[in-house]
Amino acid sequence: xxxxxxxxxxxxxxxxxxxxxxxxxxxxxxxxxxxxxxxxxxxxxxxxxxxxxxxxxxxxxxxxxxxxxxxxxxxxxxxxxxxxxxxxxxxxxxxxxxxxxxxxxxxxxxx
Amino acid sequence: xxxxxxxxxxxxxxxxxxxxxxxxxxxxxxxxxxxxxxxxxxxxxxxxxxxxxxxxxxxxxxxxxxxxxxxxxxxxxxxxxxxxxxxxxxxxxxxxxxxxxxxxxxxxxxxxx
Numbered sequence: 065x066x067x068x069x070x071x072x073x074x075x076x077x078x079x080x081x082x083x084x085x086x087x088x089x090x091x092x093x094x095x096x097x098x099x100x101x102x103x104x105x106x107x108x109x110x111x112x113x114x115x116x117x118x119x120x121x122x123x124x125x126x127x128x129x130x131x132x133x134x135x136x137x138x139x140x141x142x143x144x145x146x147x148x149x150x151x152x153x154x155x156x157x158x159x160x161x162x163x164x165x166x167x168x169x170x171x172x173x174x175x
Numbered sequence: 176x177x178x179x180x181x182x183x184x185x186x187x188x189x190x191x192x193x194x195x196x197x198x199x200x201x202x203x204x205x206x207x208x209x210x211x212x213x214x215x216x217x218x219x220x221x222x223x224x225x226x227x228x229x230x231x232x233x234x235x236x237x238x239x240x241x242x243x244x245x246x247x248x249x250x251x252x253x254x255x256x257x258x259x260x261x262x263x264x265x266x267x268x269x270x271x272x273x274x275x276x277x278x279x280x281x282x283x284x285x286x287x288x
Contacts, residue, residue, distance in 0.1 A: 096274045107265055107279035108218065149216065153277075160273045161206055162231055165218035 065090050068154050070166035078174050081142045085169045087152030088134045095157040097128055099137050102149045102168060111137075111150070142173045178202050181266045181280035188256055189288055195252045196283045198266030206230075207249040208267040208277070209241060218265070224249055225271075256287045 070087045077083050089097075097114035112119065114126040114135050125138040135154075139146055152166035181198040188194055200207060208231075209221040223231035224243040238254040249266060266280040 098276075100277075102216075107281050108277075109279070110276045113274055113276075151218065155273075159231070160275075161208075161223055161225065161269065162220060163208075163277055164220075165210075167215060167217040 066166075067091060067164035068152050068166035070152050070169050072167060072169060074170040074172050076172045076174060077142055079142055079144060081173075082138065082140050083142055083171065084136055084138045085150055085152075085171075086134050086136050087166050087169075088132075089152075089154045089164075090133070091154070091156055092130075092133060093157045094133075094154045095160055096155040097126075097135050098153040098163075099124075099126060099135075100151040100153055100165070102151055104148075108151055108165075139171075142171075144173050144175065147171055147173045179266055179268055179278050179280040181264075181283055183283060184281060185284050185286075187286045187288065190256055190258060192256050193252070193254045194256060194285070195250055196264055196266075196285075198249045198251075198280055200247055200266075200268040200278070202268055202270075202278060204268035204278070205246055205271045206269045207243065207246070208269075209249065209251050210265040210267060210279075212263040212265060212282070214262070222249075222251075253285075256285075258287050261285055261287045 099111040100108040101111045102108040118127045123140045127136045149168040151168045179200045208223045222241040227243045263282045267277045
C-alpha cells in the first residue's frame with residue numbers, strides 16, 4: 065500500500081470555480097503535511113504546509129483530518145495560472161527528513 | 176542565483192553505460208536528497224544525506240551510488256544503465272528540523288536507449 069494516495073484527475077474546471085482535492089495517508093503516526101505544486105516539466109515547489117487546525121493562504125485552504133487520515137486542498141476563484149499538478153506530501157514522525165509524495169492531482173483551469 | 180542546481184538537465188545515453196548527475200545547493204542546508212520521478216509522475220525518495228552522512232537509503236539497485244563530498248554537494252552515479260532507469264531525477268535540500276520546506280533542483284531528464 066502506498067504511503068500517500070491521490071486521485072490523479074485531471075480536474076477540468078472553468079475560471080472562477082472552486083475545486084477541492086483530497087489525499088489519504090496510510091501511516092497514522094505521520095507528523096508533517098504539505099501541498100506542493102508542480103508545473104509541467106518543472107520541479108515541485110511548496111504551496112503550503114498543512115496545520116492541525118487548518119490554514120488558509122489567500123485563495124487556498126488546507127485541512128487535516130487525523131482521524132480519517134486525509135488532507136485536503138481547496139482552491140477558490142480558480143485562475144488559469146493555477147493549472148498544475150498538486151502533490152500531497154507527508155513525513156513520518158520517526159523521520160521528518162523522509163518526504164513521501166503522492167503521485168499528484170492534475171488541475172486544468174479553462175477560460 | 177539558483178538555490179539548488181543540478182547538471183546535466185538532459186542526459187541521453189545507451190544501455191550499459193555509466194553516468195553521473197551532480198547537485199549543488201547554496202542555501203546552507205544540512206540535508207540533501209535524490210528523488211526519482213517516473214513516467215507516472217510518482218516522486219520516490221532514493222537517498223538522503225545529512226552533513227555528508229547517508230541517512231536514508233531506500234530499496235534502490237546498488238548500481239546507484241550517491242556521494243556527498245561536502246554538505247553542499249550530492250552526486251549520483253549510475254552504473255550499467257538500464258531502460259527502466261529512464262526518469263527525471265530531482266535533487267532537493269532541506270534545513271534541519273521539522274515542517275521544513277524542501278527545495279528542488281530543476282531535474283535531470285535521463286533517457287536510456
